[in-house]
Every structure is written in C-alpha cells, then in structure tokens.
Amino acid sequence: MLESVPPQVAAQARLLSLLRLLLLALGxxxxxxxxxGAGQRAVGALEEARLLLVLVCxxxxxxxxxxxxxxxxxxxxLHLVFDVVWIGLLLHWTGGVGSPGVxxxxxxxxxxxxxxxGYMRFLMPSLCGMVLSVVAAFYLSDRAPFDAAQVAMPDLFAPGRVLGNLAVQxxxxxxxxxxxxxxxxxxxESRVFAGEVLDQLGEGVIAFDRHGQVAYANAEATRLLHLPTPPLTGTPAERALPGPQLQAVRILVAAERLPLLQRWTAPDGRQxxxxxxxxxxxHSQPIGRTMILADETRLRLLEDSARRAEALAALGEMAAGIAHEVRNPLTSLxxxxxxxxxxxxxxxxxxDARLAEMIVAESDRLGRIVGDFLELSRMRPPVKGEIELEPLLASVRTLAGAHPALPPDCGITLDLAKDLPCILADSDQLxxxxxxxxxxxxxxxxxxxxPRLGLRAHLAGEDNPLEVAAVRLSVIDTGVGIPREQQERMFTPFWSTKPQGTGLGLSVVGRIIKEHEGVLRIDSEPGVGTEVVVFLPVASQTRSFKRALGGG
Known part of the structure; x- marks a missing residue:
C-alpha cells in the first residue's frame, strides 16, 4: 500500500540523486x-550504450x-524503477547477463x-530479476545487438551459461x-534509539554539519523555538530558523568563536x-557544531521548589523540638x-469566667499550632502505589461538597481528561x-x-516543569485572589492570610508534593480567583519506535 513519507523524504530524494551519479560512473x-573486450566489432552497440548514458545524465x-x-x-x-530500466538497456548493449554492468x-x-x-520488501530484486530475464531472453533468441562471431564471446550466447548466470544472479x-x-x-533502529534518547532530554538539541545544514533536531528544540515544523535534515540554518524573531539564534549558530553561552528570550517570553x-x-577536525537550548524558566521553578523543600525540612526539625517543649505545659495551663x-x-x-474561657480558647488554638508543628516534623515517607485519579478526585469532590463553610450557591465542577494514566503516589497524602x-x-x-470551585486533571502540556510525562492537577476558585507579592510566601511556614490561620497547611502540602517528586505552582489574580497547580509524574510511560520504523 502506498503511503505518505515522513519529513525525511526530501533528504532521501537528495541522497538518491547523489547515488545515481555513482551508478552513472559504474555504467x-x-x-x-x-x-x-569486444574491440571495434560491436561499434553499433557501443554507440547506443554511450548515447544511453548521455540521455540518462x-x-x-x-x-x-x-x-x-x-x-x-x-x-x-519510481526513481529506482527508472534506474533499473536504463541499467537493463545498458546490459542489453554490453553483453547481457554476462556484462560487468550486472x-x-x-x-x-x-x-x-x-x-x-522496510518499504515494499523484495520489490527491487523482483524487478531486477525480471529485467535480467528479459535481457537473457533476447540473447537466447538471437536478438542481441551483435552476434557471437562479431565479439568473439561465445559464452554470452551459450544457453547453459546464460541460464546458469541468470539463476545465480x-x-x-x-x-x-x-x-x-x-x-x-x-x-x-540505532538512529531511532539515539533520536528517542535525545527527544527525552529536557533540552533542545540541533546539530549542524560543516556546511551549516541541519543534521539533527529533536522535538524539544522545535517546541522551544516555536518552529512550525521540525527542521528537515539538510536544510540550511537560514531556512531551518526562519523569521526575524530567530535572527539572534542564527547569529549564534554562525559565530566564529566557540564555545559560547548566551541567554535569549523566546517569542513566548521564556528565558x-x-x-x-x-x-x-x-582526529580533532571540525565536522560541524551543536546548539543546545535549556529552558531557564523550568529550571527556576525546580530550583524554587528545592529551596522551599530545604527550608521546610529545617523548620520541621526545629518544630519537633518546640512542640515537645510546649505541649506539656500547655496542657497543664x-x-x-x-x-x-x-x-x-x-x-x-x-x-472571671469570660477571661478564663478566653485562656482556654487561646490554649486550644495554640494546641492546634503545636499539632501542625508535629504533623510537619513527623510526616511519614509516602507509601507509593499506582493510583487511578478518577475515584480519588470523585471522593475529594464529595468531601469538599460536605464542608460546612461551602457557600450554598457554590457549584463544584470536576474536569477529568479521558484515558488519564495512573500516577505513583500515596493515596492518603494526595x-x-x-x-x-x-x-x-x-x-x-x-x-x-x-462562588465556583473546580477540580481538574489533565496530562501536562508545554507548561510541564518536570523532565518526564506528568499529570496536571489543579484546584480553581473564584475567591478574593492573592496579590503577586504574597504568592512567593504562600508555602512559608507560619505565614498566612487568614486571621486564625497557623500558616502551616500549605507548608505540609508543599512537603508532600516534594516527597512525590512533583512541583507546586500558584496562579492568582486579586478579585478574580486562584488556581493552585500540582504536577506529578505518571506511574510509567511507554516510548515507541513507531514514528520512524512504521512511518506513521
């Protein structure tokens, strides 16, 4: 069945044109x-063979x-069929199946x-065998462009020799x-394996040959540079990186002094x-150059997450000591x-009763703070297993719907993408x-x-800060929102926007997500609402070689 060719067809066509020059030289x-061998006794056939080569050129x-x-x-x-046909004509004028041109x-x-x-297996040998059979038939039926007496080569016409050569060939x-x-x-397969390894890197890679033409480009480079299509092999840098927005990148590729390192702002604002x-x-001879692109925005997200986790760990150790020292006298008080x-x-x-009750109430509040301290410091390691998100999110939605503070006119929506993969997590902690x-x-x-409250779960797209396939969980509300200058402090222990808040709830959340090798992010606008996004890696991911091996 005929099918469309992957983008590398242009490079394959150029390669075929170059190899045809080799065939002409052999011809x-x-x-x-x-x-x-034949001398001047087969002048007519030789003239026709030379004319054929001129026409083929x-x-x-x-x-x-x-x-x-x-x-x-x-x-x-069809290009290869053309080559088989003219080679068959050349064999006809230069000795048939006994010609060196076989x-x-x-x-x-x-x-x-x-x-x-892997395309149309056995097509070319079958076609070549048919051409050889036709040429042999001409020689066996005395329809060759010359006879045996002219060239003094009787083996070219001997039936046994011709049929034997034909079968072997x-x-x-x-x-x-x-x-x-x-x-x-x-x-x-080796090329596809290398390509898949490079595609899974968190960095874009483009390799150029010594002529400044693209030799390789992975998918991440196409995404980071917002190229409409992946750069084709053999495409000059000027065409592979088009437009005025990428002029700075083209200048870097053509730079004379290497290596070089430079920051650049992508069209979408990424650093x-x-x-x-x-x-x-x-032999230490230059054969080309490589360009590696790293998304610094993603790196900064991961670094911020790591710094928050380190701060939480230090405060957690301090919290354990404080909690043990405060809990006993607080109970007595x-x-x-x-x-x-x-x-x-x-x-x-x-x-006196009112004042004593105030002491009891404040003691209870202090007790909750101590409890949060202990929860933060004694948090057990997660017991991870494969979790299906649909039943988990459905139970969370049910629990949130029964919360006494939920406004009576508030709807809770659950947006769950189809065929979501399982994630590897502790179900209780999540x-x-x-x-x-x-x-x-x-x-x-x-x-x-x-008021509106939403819970979403989708596969992470271009905003995925992780280096592997991940699920994007988000909780969205239409509340008061959080000013930008306060968003960085949301996961800091003891900091809260609530008058009665302990400031440890989100700290616990951040630590759990860190233990699950995920990333937590807040997008909020005052007066509009807040979206808290959690990125968690999927339980497993299967890579396939179908793209190159199957052509689809």
Whole structure:
C-alpha cells in the first residue's frame, strides 16, 4: 500500500540523486570494459550504450533539480524503477547477463534498502530479476545487438551459461536484498534509539554539519523555538530558523568563536540558555557544531521548589523540638484555666469566667499550632502505589461538597481528561493535599458573588516543569485572589492570610508534593480567583519506535 513519507523524504530524494551519479560512473566503466573486450566489432552497440548514458545524465540532472517535488514513497520507488530500466538497456548493449554492468543492479537493490527501508520488501530484486530475464531472453533468441562471431564471446550466447548466470544472479539479488534489509534496519533502529534518547532530554538539541545544514533536531528544540515544523535534515540554518524573531539564534549558530553561552528570550517570553559548541571527529577536525537550548524558566521553578523543600525540612526539625517543649505545659495551663472557668461560673463571677474561657480558647488554638508543628516534623515517607485519579478526585469532590463553610450557591465542577494514566503516589497524602487546597478555596470565597470551585486533571502540556510525562492537577476558585507579592510566601511556614490561620497547611502540602517528586505552582489574580497547580509524574510511560520504523 502506498503511503505518505515522513519529513525525511526530501533528504532521501537528495541522497538518491547523489547515488545515481555513482551508478552513472559504474555504467561508464561497464561500457569501457566491454569496449576493451569486444574491440571495434560491436561499434553499433557501443554507440547506443554511450548515447544511453548521455540521455540518462540529462534525465538525472532534471530529476536532481526537481527533487523538491518528491513527496511520497511511491515517487522514490519510481526513481529506482527508472534506474533499473536504463541499467537493463545498458546490459542489453554490453553483453547481457554476462556484462560487468550486472553489478549495477546489485547497487540499485542496496540503494533501495538505504532510501526506502522496510518499504515494499523484495520489490527491487523482483524487478531486477525480471529485467535480467528479459535481457537473457533476447540473447537466447538471437536478438542481441551483435552476434557471437562479431565479439568473439561465445559464452554470452551459450544457453547453459546464460541460464546458469541468470539463476545465480537472481538468487544473489534476493540474498543481497535480505542482508541489506537487515543492515539498514539495524542502522535505522540505532538512529531511532539515539533520536528517542535525545527527544527525552529536557533540552533542545540541533546539530549542524560543516556546511551549516541541519543534521539533527529533536522535538524539544522545535517546541522551544516555536518552529512550525521540525527542521528537515539538510536544510540550511537560514531556512531551518526562519523569521526575524530567530535572527539572534542564527547569529549564534554562525559565530566564529566557540564555545559560547548566551541567554535569549523566546517569542513566548521564556528565558532560554543557548550553548553552541564545535563538533570534532577523532582526529580533532571540525565536522560541524551543536546548539543546545535549556529552558531557564523550568529550571527556576525546580530550583524554587528545592529551596522551599530545604527550608521546610529545617523548620520541621526545629518544630519537633518546640512542640515537645510546649505541649506539656500547655496542657497543664489549659486544664487550670478550665477549672478556673468552671469555678467562676459556680460562684457567679461572669467576668472571671469570660477571661478564663478566653485562656482556654487561646490554649486550644495554640494546641492546634503545636499539632501542625508535629504533623510537619513527623510526616511519614509516602507509601507509593499506582493510583487511578478518577475515584480519588470523585471522593475529594464529595468531601469538599460536605464542608460546612461551602457557600450554598457554590457549584463544584470536576474536569477529568479521558484515558488519564495512573500516577505513583500515596493515596492518603494526595487526598490530604487536595482537600487542604479545596478547603482553602472554600474559605477564600466567603462572601464572594457567584462562588465556583473546580477540580481538574489533565496530562501536562508545554507548561510541564518536570523532565518526564506528568499529570496536571489543579484546584480553581473564584475567591478574593492573592496579590503577586504574597504568592512567593504562600508555602512559608507560619505565614498566612487568614486571621486564625497557623500558616502551616500549605507548608505540609508543599512537603508532600516534594516527597512525590512533583512541583507546586500558584496562579492568582486579586478579585478574580486562584488556581493552585500540582504536577506529578505518571506511574510509567511507554516510548515507541513507531514514528520512524512504521512511518506513521
């Protein structure tokens, strides 16, 4: 079945045009060898063979100029059919199956495996075998362009020799096709493996050859530079990096002094670090250069997350000591205040009772702070397992819907993408994180018109700060919002926007996400609402070689 060719078809067509020059050189050598053996007794056949080579040269030049028109595999196959036909005519005028030019058919079979790997198996050896059979039939039926007496080569016309050569050559063609197919497939698999490894890097990579043409570009480079299509192999840098926005990148690629390192702002505002280095072979000779692009925005997110985690760890150790020292005297203080309150009530001292009850209430609040301290410092390591998000998020939505502070006119939406992969997490801790964020959203919407609370789960896209496939969980509310200058402090222990808040809830959330190798981010606008986003890696990811091996 005929199918569209992947983007590398243009490079394959150019390669075929170059290899055709090799075939023409071999064809000229064939005519020269035959002329040396046949002498001047086959002048007519030699003149026709030379004329054929001239015509093929003209056709090859035309095909080379129109190489950009090749858009599908079948067009590449037609190019090879053209080569088989003119080689067959050359064999007819230079000795049939006994011609030294038979080697050209073997070259065509190898070229077919090189430019059309795995496509229409056995097509080229079958076609070459048919051409050889037709040529042999002409010689066996005395329809050759000369007779045996003219060239003094009786073996060219002997039926036994002709049929024997034909059988051996056809078998050899299929053997070469099988071996060439295996070699080309191994070469392709190694290239695909290397390409997949580079595609999984968190950095963009573009390699240029010594002529400034693209030799390789991974998907991350295409994404970071916002290129409409991946740069094609063999494309000059000026065309691979088009437009005035990428002029600075083109200047870096063409720089004379290497290596160099420079920061650059991408069209979407991302801060990229571009590193250009020279490629050298084992003899230290320059063979090209590589450009590596790193998304500094992503790195900064990860660094901020790491710094917050270190701060939480240090404060957690301090919290354990404080909590143990405060809890015992606090319990005694609360007990005494409770007895004073009860005694004041029995003797009718209302002012004393009110003051004692205030001490009890504040002791309870201090007790909650101590409890949060202990929770932060004694947090157990997560017990991770594969978790399906749909039932987990449904239970979180149910719990949030039963919260007493939820406004009666507030709707809770659950937006769950289809076929979400499982994540590797501790279900209890992840539920704690989501409920904490939902409760914060509920409290932020107190007194707000048209309160809305949402819970979303989708595969992470271009904003994914992790280096692997991840799920993007987000809690969205239409509350009061958080000023930008306060957003950086939201995960700082003891800092809270709530009058009665301890400032430790989000600290616990941040530590749990850190233990799960995730990233936490807040997007908020005062007066509009807040979105808290959690990125968590999926449980597993399967990479496939279908893109290159199957062509789809």
């Amino acid at each position: 000229l050598g064939t005519v020269t060898l035959f002329a040396a 003209v056709a090859a030049a035309t095909l080379a100029v129109s190489v950009s028109w090749v858009k599908a595999r079948w067009q590449l196959a 080697v050209l058919l073997f070259a065509v079979v190898l070229i077919g495996n090189l430019v059309l790997p 056809i078998a050899a063609l299929f053997l070469v096709d099988v071996l060439g197919g295996q070699l080309s497939r191994r070469l392709l 990229l670090v571009i590193r250009v280095t020279e490629l050298r072979n084992r 609360r007990g005494c205040a409770q007895e004073l309150a009860e005694d004041a009530v029995r003797h009718g001292r209302s002012d 539920r704690q994180v989501l409920i904490n964020l939902m409760v914060n959203g509920i409290e932020a919407m107190h007194g707000r018109p048209q």
